Amino acid sequence: MDVHGTVAEGFEPVREAFAANFALRGERGAAVAVYRDGHRVVDLWAGTRDVNGTVGIDGIDGTADSAPWERGTAQIVRSATKGVAAAVLLLLHQRGELDLDAPVGAYWPEYKAAGKERTRVRDLLAHRAGVPVLDRPLTPEQAVDPVLGAEAVAAQAPVWEPGTDHGYHAQTYGWLTGELVRRVTGQTIGEWIAREVAGPVGADLWVGLPAGEAGRVGRVGQVEPPRSATGLRIRPKRSVAEAYADPQSLTRRAFAVITPLPDENDPAYRAAVLPASNGIATADGLARFYAALIGEVDGGTRLFTPQTMELARTGHSAGPDRVLVAPTRFGLGHMLHSPASPLLGPGSFGHPGRGGALAFADPDAAVSFAYVTNGFHPNVTADPRAQALVHAVRTSLA
Template sequence: MAQVHGHCDDRFTRVREAFEENFTARGELGAAVTVLLDGRPVVDLWGGWADEARTRPWERDTLVNVWSTSKGPTALCAHLLADRGLLDLDAPVATYWPEFAAAGKEAVPVRHLLSHRSGVAGIDVPHTLDDLYDWELTCARLAATAPWWEPGTRSGYHAISYGFLVGEVVRRVTGVPPGEFLRQEITGPLGIDFTFGLPEKETHRLAELVQERTDRAAQAALLARMEPVAVASLLNPPTGRAAANTPGWRAAEIPAANGHGT
């Protein structure tokens, strides 16, 4: 059995038991969990292994690619600018990013980017992983994309595009990439161990992403049930474990999906 480390308030022993059950009953390789109550940590547990070969124990400061949890810090950057009066959430995106006005998007407000209602849930031309790692190219293609539905009339998950859309607005307002703004204004002052992408010097702390053993037929059935818009948002280009374990992914800034933190 994997050894679990850390502390757990006596009021939350069931949380510790559930965490341990992930290893004993559900095949967990390595993980961590933290719970804050009124700003104070009441649960801070970690255990298992940080690699599939089980050569590196999971430590308290092990880093993880947190996928779509990255969208929260991205949105926080925009809201901080709005709080400071530097960004109007009801203004058209094109006020800050003129190229975004293309293809009938001249009136789309910033808040539609934040709420997954802009209609620009993805890119409508083939887009490779190498393309995705190119910030300017990805943003240019998003700016040129016609909305996949009338903006504001519905929501649809902007799986990857969210980070570039909101992040480019942040960049246009501040003059620095969203990851740098996050470091300067939020994570740096607060001492938070979180970045978009990952500096090479920190890769020794990074947990390897391992594919869960799942039923391929069930996965195929799930994709078949998804709306075409959702599939296109997720799979152009395909992003997943294989991509996230590469230097290219870690070196890029993908604010909707490649945040790394403890």
């Protein structure tokens, strides 16, 4: 497999780990980017743009299945989108437009229904709102409607008292954050990201893919890692596997809020604004975004003040997760470094995407990292390919 791109001196282990993902861990097409002190030090890509493509072999029907991954190739990053959505709410707080201790209902009156009147904005951000499920799941057609999802989550009764415990809001997080941003700004969260984040930072990053960018995005799909893969392969504990298998568990219900599962290659799904799950980005775009959260990018734009950065990486939820079952740690929206979701170090904050993608920042090392892939493996966090790359970054810094 030919690996394209560049690495700065000292970061050669990342190139080696990236190549090993294709040789050992079933990679189809992927990219990784790393920034240090606001400057790009790793920018690599390889494979095919489409998950079922084969480099060097033309598609029989003349399709782009065999088109190679290029530097500007973007992919859906699933829940890595949540890290961007959380940053939007923190930026609104930074600007004085959103009070983290105010009730959500102060901005979104309909949300007070069914015992949720005391839910604070910070509870919503830290997965403590108690509404990870919907009693009536939405169809994919309903889920992309800009109104129905917010109405459903506003009407939903919490499954625990808001603020008293935490559990991963796998899908509902998108409507919770998105509607709150719309009530505060009058814009969709996708519009706000384009105008206030991606544009100023120069990041290829969208929540709600513009039609003009559709040609840059390859097809994604679920793939099984090879049985012969060695090292860094993580199997779920029995309790976790049982939770996913039980149709009545919070785990299964949280991931089945949209039923049946949407087609992530459908142009209508990609164009929708679902900030829990359907962000589309290049690896460089995500790494550049996180670099701007912790410092100036290329000597220019910075998004977070030092105070807001500390809010992002300060723990607000920790311990057994009611949805993911395993112990998790969350700040105000971002996952924090933990055994269940290893990042670079104790001060890191970011978010994985189920099945592969990972993006985060580590202020202590002045590093930001992003990995995107078109082949999703059967895991929620700690993807072996991403972890191999993170380990290589750690080795490079050492």
